[in-house]
Amino acid sequence: MEHYNMNLTLKVWKQKNSQSAGSFETYQIKEVSSEMSFLEMFDVLNEQLIHEGKEPIAFDHDCREGICGTCSMYINGRPHGPWHGTTTCQLHMRAFKDGDTIVVEPWRAKAFPVIKDLMVDRSAFDRIIQAGGYISVNTGVTIDGNAIPINRENADKSFAAAACIGCGACVAACKNSSAMLFLSAKVSHLALLPQGEIERKRRALDMVAQVDKEGFGSCTNTGACEAVCPKEIEITNIARLNREYLAAGLAADK
Amino acid sequence: MLDAKIPAGKLEEKWNNYKGHCKLVNPANKRKLEIIVVGTGLAGASAAAALGELGYKVKAFCFQDSARRAHSIAAQGGINAAKNYQNDGDSVFRLFYDTIKGGDYRAREANVHRLAEVSVNIIDQCVAQGVPFAREYGGLLNNRSFGGTQVKRTFYAAGQTGQQLLIGAYQAMERQVALGNVEMFSRHEMLDVVMIDGKARGIIARDLVSGKLERYFGHAVVLCSGGYGNVFYLSTNAMGSNATAVWKAHKKGAFFGNPCMTQIHPTCIPVSGDHQSKLTLMSESLRNDGRIWVPKQKEETRRANDIPEEERDYYLERRYPAFGNLVPRDVASRAAKERCDAGYGVGTTKQAVYLDFKYNLINKYGRTEASKQGIHNPDQETLIRLGKEVVKEEYGNLFDMYEKITGENPYEVPMRIYPAVHYTMGGLWVDYELMTSVKGLYCLGEANFSDHGANRLGASALMQGLADGYFVIPYTIGNYLADEIAVKPIPTTHEAFEAAEAHVSERINTLLNIQGTESVESFHKRLGKIMWEKCGMARNEKGLKEAIVEIKALREEFWKNVRVPGEINEMNPELDKANRVADFLELGELMCMDALDRRESCGGHFREESQTEEGEALRHDDEFMYVSVWNYKGDERMEMLKEPLNYEVIQPTQRNYK
Numbered sequence: 085m086e087h088y089n090m091n092l093t094l095k096v097w098k099q100k101n102s103q104s105a106g107s108f109e110t111y112q113i114k115e116v117s118s119e120m121s122f123l124e125m126f127d128v129l130n131e132q133l134i135h136e137g138k139e140p141i142a143f144d145h146d147c148r149e150g151i152c153g154t155c156s157m158y159i160n161g162r163p164h165g166p167w168h169g170t171t172t173c174q175l176h177m178r179a180f181k182d183g184d185t186i187v188v189e190p191w192r193a194k195a196f197p198v199i200k201d202l203m204v205d206r207s208a209f210d211r212i213i214q215a216g217g218y219i220s221v222n223t224g225v226t227i228d229g230n231a232i233p234i235n236r237e238n239a240d241k242s243f244a245a246a247a248c249i250g251c252g253a254c255v256a257a258c259k260n261s262s263a264m265l266f267l268s269a270k271v272s273h274l275a276l277l278p279q280g281e282i283e284r285k286r287r288a289l290d291m292v293a294q295v296d297k298e299g300f301g302s303c304t305n306t307g308a309c310e311a312v313c314p315k316e317i318e319i320t321n322i323a324r325l326n327r328e329y330l331a332a333g334l335a336a337d338k
Numbered sequence: 339m340l341d342a343k344i345p346a347g348k349l350e351e352k353w354n355n356y357k358g359h360c361k362l363v364n365p366a367n368k369r370k371l372e373i374i375v376v377g378t379g380l381a382g383a384s385a386a387a388a389l390g391e392l393g394y395k396v397k398a399f400c401f402q403d404s405a406r407r408a409h410s411i412a413a414q415g416g417i418n419a420a421k422n423y424q425n426d427g428d429s430v431f432r433l434f435y436d437t438i439k440g441g442d443y444r445a446r447e448a449n450v451h452r453l454a455e456v457s458v459n460i461i462d463q464c465v466a467q468g469v470p471f472a473r474e475y476g477g478l479l480n481n482r483s484f485g486g487t488q489v490k491r492t493f494y495a496a497g498q499t500g501q502q503l504l505i506g507a508y509q510a511m512e513r514q515v516a517l518g519n520v521e522m523f524s525r526h527e528m529l530d531v532v533m534i535d536g537k538a539r540g541i542i543a544r545d546l547v548s549g550k551l552e553r554y555f556g557h558a559v560v561l562c563s564g565g566y567g568n569v570f571y572l573s574t575n576a577m578g579s580n581a582t583a584v585w586k587a588h589k590k591g592a593f594f595g596n597p598c599m600t601q602i603h604p605t606c607i608p609v610s611g612d613h614q615s616k617l618t619l620m621s622e623s624l625r626n627d628g629r630i631w632v633p634k635q636k637e638e639t640r641r642a643n644d645i646p647e648e649e650r651d652y653y654l655e656r657r658y659p660a661f662g663n664l665v666p667r668d669v670a671s672r673a674a675k676e677r678c679d680a681g682y683g684v685g686t687t688k689q690a691v692y693l694d695f696k697y698n699l700i701n702k703y704g705r706t707e708a709s710k711q712g713i714h715n716p717d718q719e720t721l722i723r724l725g726k727e728v729v730k731e732e733y734g735n736l737f738d739m740y741e742k743i744t745g746e747n748p749y750e751v752p753m754r755i756y757p758a759v760h761y762t763m764g765g766l767w768v769d770y771e772l773m774t775s776v777k778g779l780y781c782l783g784e785a786n787f788s789d790h791g792a793n794r795l796g797a798s799a800l801m802q803g804l805a806d807g808y809f810v811i812p813y814t815i816g817n818y819l820a821d822e823i824a825v826k827p828i829p830t831t832h833e834a835f836e837a838a839e840a841h842v843s844e845r846i847n848t849l850l851n852i853q854g855t856e857s858v859e860s861f862h863k864r865l866g867k868i869m870w871e872k873c874g875m876a877r878n879e880k881g882l883k884e885a886i887v888e889i890k891a892l893r894e895e896f897w898k899n900v901r902v903p904g905e906i907n908e909m910n911p912e913l914d915k916a917n918r919v920a921d922f923l924e925l926g927e928l929m930c931m932d933a934l935d936r937r938e939s940c941g942g943h944f945r946e947e948s949q950t951e952e953g954e955a956l957r958h959d960d961e962f963m964y965v966s967v968w969n970y971k972g973d974e975r976m977e978m979l980k981e982p983l984n985y986e987v988i989q990p991t992q993r994n995y996k
């Protein structure tokens with residue numbers, strides 16, 4: 085891999101807290117190595133700002149390995165930036181070139197209020213899980229793991245859905261701020277396993293009700309979520325969720 | 339003074355006996371008892387869930403924005419359990435034995451045996467919760483092998499095992515939140531333990547969004563705050579992983595066990611430049627399928643694929659024919675360092691070795707797949723294509739991650755890897771019940787010192803975290819709380835809460851008021867450099883003594899010249915970091931002191947003065963068969979106690995993986 089350095093202009097959203105109005109600030113940053121990660125570029129910028137006696141930019145991050153789902157930047161109009169199937173923390177600077185201007189904003193959705201600069205409050209996702217995103221078993225009262233054989237195809241599909249990292253990019257990408265991809269990933273993860281069968285109906289109804297309560301918009305099948313999801317969660321999960329929901333609704337009507 | 343409270347009786351009966359005789363709390367009383375759980379990784383989330391299910395009133399804390407984001411989420415390769423589903427000779431005893439031996443005979447027999455016993459329950463529990471483990475076509479659970487063992491006992495979910503296990507525990511905990519048994523406080527950082535009449539009775543936490551200090555009461559406090567590998571600045575840990583919770587507890591009287599015991603993981607993506615903020619692990623499971631080598635010629639300039647087979651040195655297979663690429667981590671790391679130091683390293687920095695998948699892509703996976711599909715005499719290309727498909731299924735996300743970071747395609751060229759700080763075996767000293775030396779204060783998961791001795795085997799941290807949380811603490815905490823049922827919740831206006839909060843507040847104010855010229859980050863980097871060079875993969879008396887002096891000086895400079903921007907009563911990530919780095923600057927010194935005391939090599943602790951002629955670690959059981967237990971005496975004074983390790987079942991020998 086050829087390495088190179090670049091000078092960049094950054095336009096970053098600054099907002100003191102949830103009450104105040106925010107605005108863009110412009111920063112210049114020099115000698116950025118193409119080997120850096122996008123967040124390392126932010127580290128360097130923040131070091132520069134601290135040295136100049138200015139406020140650093142607050143952003144969420146933790147694992148920097150694309151798995152915790154904490155990082156959440158809206159980069160040049162796309163959640164997590166230009167690379168397909170990649171979180172902000174795994175995006176590397178070789179995606180950019182010398183002289184580029186990069187615009188960075190927080191997730192924008194009514195259900196995800198901004199806390200500071202690029203950080204938002206995603207606790208709505210936890211409450212959606214609380215509404216039914218689990219299998220109700222207590223600790224210790226279980227049977228042998230191999231007593232429940234699971235057909236490999238379903239196990240694989242379930243795993244693919246369970247790979248969702250709860251980052252919220254799907255919501256940020258959607259013009260309606262719909263949380264359907266996130267929700268459907270959880271419902272699919274559990275519905276595809278025999279262990280999840282028993283609570284299947286109640287789960288779908290309760291979780292959908294919570295999503296509505298949190299103020300997420302409705303799904304109009306634009307597919308924007310699937311296009312930006314860093315874990316490539318498939319939109320077919322939404323179709324599965326709709327079937328689950330419909331079936332549960334019919335059963336409940338009786 | 340140091341009583342590990344190991345139950346009497348035969349090793350394999352101790353835990354059952356304990357469970358049969360420990361005190362119980364009846365359901366009505368459980369509802370009146372409050373428990374604080376700090377941390378929601380595998381240890382904390384499983385503990386909070388299990389305790390909530392029992393009916394205790396639990397308050398759980400994490401500094402991330404959601405419990406699901408704890409560092410456990412990043413664990414890749416798998417979790418061990420003595421299920422013997424492969425019928426390859428595994429058993430509870432063998433897992434126990436491998437763990438003790440892997441830990442270079444510096445762990446407690448009784449704890450490790452219990453761990454091996456409950457390992458089988460963990461898998462059952464996780465399956466019941468819907469953890470989508472890898473399966474065979476017949477629908478049953480699949481296994482892979484990890485280092486330091488000769489059986490296949492590792493359960494996994496591609497390269498995302500930690501994620502799937504944590505989501506299972508997180509969901510179980512959220513279920514308890516919905517039921518009102520657990521109250522969750524995310525974006526909260528515990529900054530002190532509150533002690534009343536010699537018992538832990540609560541914590542002071544900072545709401546990281548508003549910046550306010552808050553007080554929380556608990557009849558007992560359970561710390562599950564993870565490891566402290568970030569003392570080294572660069573490690574495979576998440577950026578936020580820190581030692582603050584355990585360090586504050588230590589300063590309130592909880593002893594620290596084996597602080598110098600650090601695990602350096604052999605297979606991580608090498609450092610690329612000064613901007614490096616963390617290092618990325620390439621799971622140990624890859625050593626199953628990859629072969630490690632360096633060129634036989636020094637200063638080799640050819641590209642990896644142009645170096646012919648006979649000019650490659652598969653040094654692990656050469657030095658350790660019995661275990662080959664699957665030697666334990668400490669051995670593999672030192673061997674890589676030895677080759678690089680001797681001038682055989684690869685890549686631009688020469689601080690790397692190759693991890694090559696081609697052989698198994700073709701031979702193991704390619705051929706099996708071809709025969710499954712009925713392709714006779716497949717050519718090389720077909721084999722590679724088929725092999726790639728299988729590897730993608732097994733490790734897909736890891737290969738992608740490597741490519742995103744390095745820009746190189748590991749299906750085509752070998753990975754470049756180098757050892758990096760990964761895990762801390764040391765931690766708060768706990769007894770058999772996982773209670774620290776402070777009454778009512780428990781410590782679970784990576785944060786305690788208990789089960790891995792001087793070196794942890796791969797896939798055993800996840801096992802320990804879940805064992806502690808799901809299966810141990812629910813029993814042992816009852817044994818303590820049974821005597822606390824008459825204690826009414828203590829109002830947080832109590833003077834002990836006042837004093838603890840005032841102490842925390844004063845420190846935060848001091849940090850903000852220094853207004854020096856150096857950033858927190860720059861101090862952290864400098865500390866990391868000292869630790870890596872002098873208390874890293876190889877240690878010696880001279881270096882450690884220098885490190886202690888240097889760290890002291892750095893700490894002084896920090897308190898004079900650090901610059902923390904922003905304000906107190908607001909979200910202030912720089913302040914959070916400053917608090918953590920200030921603690922690392924104290925803990926780092928203790929680690930060096932401990933490493934200095936232990937004039938033997940064992941596991942991950944390699945003292946250059948103590949090695950065999952072949953350069954292997956040389957233990958001195960006559961002198962060092964103990965856990966070093968550090969007691970904070972105030973004003974930076976430390977005293978070391980020793981917990982002797984008495985082996986009743988296993989006969990310690992020099993480890994041999996040849």
Ligand SMILES: Cc1cc2nc3c(=O)[nH]c(=O)nc-3n(C[C@H](O)[C@H](O)[C@H](O)COP(=O)(O)OP(=O)(O)OC[C@H]3O[C@@H](n4cnc5c(N)ncnc54)[C@H](O)[C@@H]3O)c2cc1C
Pocket residue numbers: 376377378379380381382399400401402405407408409410411412413414415416417418499500526527528529562563564565574575576579580582583619621760761782783784785796797798799800801803
């Ligand atoms: C990249 C990587 C891969 C790994 N792969 C494997 C593997 O394949 N198999 C294996 O067995 N092990 C693996 N490990 C090791 C294993 O993941 C960890 O040891 C284990 O997950 C630690 O779990 P824990 O619950 O003890 O702590 P963590 O998961 O680190 O959780 C700590 C929790 O404490 C909270 N916390 C910390 N301090 C405070 C505070 N002051 N106030 C409030 N909350 C606080 C955090 O918010 C977090 O919730 C891996 C580790 C790494 C780094």
Ligand code: SF4
Pocket residue numbers: 247248249250251252253254255265266269312313314315316317
């Ligand atoms: S579905 Fe994808 S985009 Fe949405 S939260 Fe999950 S991982 Fe993120």
Ligand code: FES
Pocket residue numbers: 144145146147148149150151152153154155171172173174
């Ligand atoms: S920081 Fe964890 S996914 Fe980006």
